[in-house]
Amino acid sequence: MTQTHSIADKAASYSLDRKHNAEQNHTIETVTFHITWECSHNCSFCYCKSSELSDKIAQDSSYGKAPTFEQLAEIIDAMRDVQTILFVGGDPGAYPNIIRLAKHAKKAGKTIGILSNTLTLPDAKDFDKDIKVFDFVSVTFHADNAKEHDAICGKKGAFANSVKKLKQVSDAGIDVSVTYNIRPGVESKLVPLLEYLQKAGIDVKAAEIQRISQKGGATCGRTNDNVDLDKTCEEFKAVENMGVELIMCDKFPPCALPEEHQQYAGACDFGYTNGTVDMHGNLGRCGCETDYLLGNILEKDIQELWNSAPQLADWRNKKHLDKVCRRCPDLNDCGGACCLTRPGEYSPDILRPGLGTLRRRYFGR
Ligand SMILES: C[S@@+](CC[C@H](N)C(=O)[O-])C[C@H]1O[C@@H](n2cnc3c(N)ncnc32)[C@H](O)[C@@H]1O
């Protein structure tokens, strides 16, 4: 079946009001597919640079090796009833068979996107033509200027390369989005970035908002808890006023935002309709986790795994949350928001305010 796709469809899928419970069956519809761990950049907070991942690669060197086309194609074939695949990594744009693989996924009727930092596409014979295999293309920007962006990636010329490649993608008529991680200090740089890209002739359809989880080199103080939320939400409004779709991939907890900004609050969709698969077929819940505990889709049907993995039942039952969140009136709309923002696994969102504030907010005392 041919899928239609637009970035607006994707935004709608994020905002559907789902019942976050364990009783009903859930279909995994969107897969973030990690096809390689290799990347020429060196972002300090990247989960690909986590000690868990390097330990795993040290124990089993085959885990770190780039898989063959046949291995990855077999995994795509096992993604029964999955509608959308987002190729990520590492850098999926530098994977040797990326175009061949994307064509394979397309032939299987999937809607496909790529999130790459280089968009080098080694097996593209003609970039402008071959890029059209993707329904949407996204690039992560860390700031609105080359100096800051390149410093974060540890790669001189990275910003200029991304702008150049995105212009080619946009000229080819493909939906372009910008992926942006909210960190302290960059709250007001998204609008200037989008204006810069528009001036460069790039038709940016959407800004996909992510938050940093405590993986890789990420630590609380540098990533989440010092974010200026008022500034961030004002920036979001300004983005929407520009006519650019705002896609909240990682939402904020309702209790952290004032009434006028509640549209940016919500629950994490991973574990319900969205999941992640690695280059060996291992299934996981969130793209930032590299432990893939749910089983292997080459050994058991993906949809069966999705509804039988005990870790997912626990997650949907909110077993990872403490009693403050479990008794919260907003629990169903929030689910504890991002459970990876604190060090350790599965905790309530780091932006949840203290008990006094919560009491005043919910019980007026
Ligand atoms: C790991 S990268 C892979 C694709 C590509 N290399 C890129 O940078 O866009 C995917 C996304 O995850 C983000 N990311 C990296 N480390 C993260 C972390 N610890 N928490 C949340 N997002 C993270 C990156 O900034 C990027 O937007």
Ligand code: SF4
């Ligand atoms: S965030 Fe992306 S570009 Fe940066 S090191 Fe990780 S994989 Fe590479």
Ligand code: SF4
């Ligand atoms: S469930 Fe927890 S994090 Fe979510 S709004 Fe309630 S108190 Fe805040």
Ligand code: SF4
């Ligand atoms: S736990 Fe959910 S909100 Fe947090 S990074 Fe993962 S997908 Fe995003």
